[in-house]
Amino acid sequence: MKNQLVPSIASESTSDLLSTIADSALDAAIDSGALDGIPVVGLLTGFIKAARDIREKLLLKKLILFLKETESLTSAERSSFKSRFQNETASEDFGAIVVMLLDRSDDLTKPKILGRLLVAYAQGHFTQQDFLRLSSMVERSFSSDLPLLKGFTFGNWLGREAQAQNLASLGFLYQAGFDGGNVSEPNSGGILYQISQFGEWIIRYGLD
Numbered sequence: 001m002k003n004q005l006v007p008s009i010a011s012e013s014t015s016d017l018l019s020t021i022a023d024s025a026l027d028a029a030i031d032s033g034a035l036d037g038i039p040v041v042g043l044l045t046g047f048i049k050a051a052r053d054i055r056e057k058l059l060l061k062k063l064i065l066f067l068k069e070t071e072s073l074t075s076a077e078r079s080s081f082k083s084r085f086q087n088e089t090a091s092e093d094f095g096a097i098v099v100m101l102l103d104r105s106d107d108l109t110k111p112k113i114l115g116r117l118l119v120a121y122a123q124g125h126f127t128q129q130d131f132l133r134l135s136s137m138v139e140r141s142f143s144s145d146l147p148l149l150k151g152f153t154f155g156n157w158l159g160r161e162a163q164a165q166n167l168a169s170l171g172f173l174y175q176a177g178f179d180g181g182n183v184s185e186p187n188s189g190g191i192l193y194q195i196s197q198f199g200e201w202i203i204r205y206g207l208d
Helices: 005-010 013-020 023-032 039-051 054-072 075-083 088-104 110-122 129-141 161-168 197-206
Strands: 175-178 192-195
Touching: 005 054, 005 075, 005 088, 013 054, 023 054, 039 054, 054 088, 054 110, 075 110, 088 110, 088 129, 110 129, 110 197, 129 197, 161 175, 161 192, 192 197
Parallel strands: none
Antiparallel strands: 175 192
16 A cells, blocks of 8 residues: 555645644544545545554544644645655655654644644755654654743753653753752752754744
């Protein structure tokens, strides 16, 4: 079975179909087959109907949430995105990686973030390698930690050390020193963190 994610993103008909479906109505749209005209959706829907697989249906929902974020792409941006793949094999390989990341996502927020990052990649804000690295980082993160990056540039994360350590282990932050604190303030000081380039990209392009 060919992976049709890239052609689905590049097609303006995908945007037309998704623009009329609210997030709250996705399950009904999936069950009715209203979105089967999207190549990658139609293929996956066929498997769901054959196997009645709950996991596959959840993947389909994640995929649609991802695709809905690409509605903002212009015709020129869709065409430019498609042209970045030298052949069908490269297109299928890229699509397979993205679908795998969506399948492994443990909530319905991450597909939306990945969709926004795909838009940023298609618009030329970073490379395909950066997009795939960012997407993998998001997939391995706690999505509730990511908004904590907003408005933070440098310093310690008093009271949120666990979140800071997790974000740093993924590459959204990096350790930039240590603050010895004040003897009269037991909870002062600690590791100083700086936002990385990947953290800045998530803030700018991935979060709503």
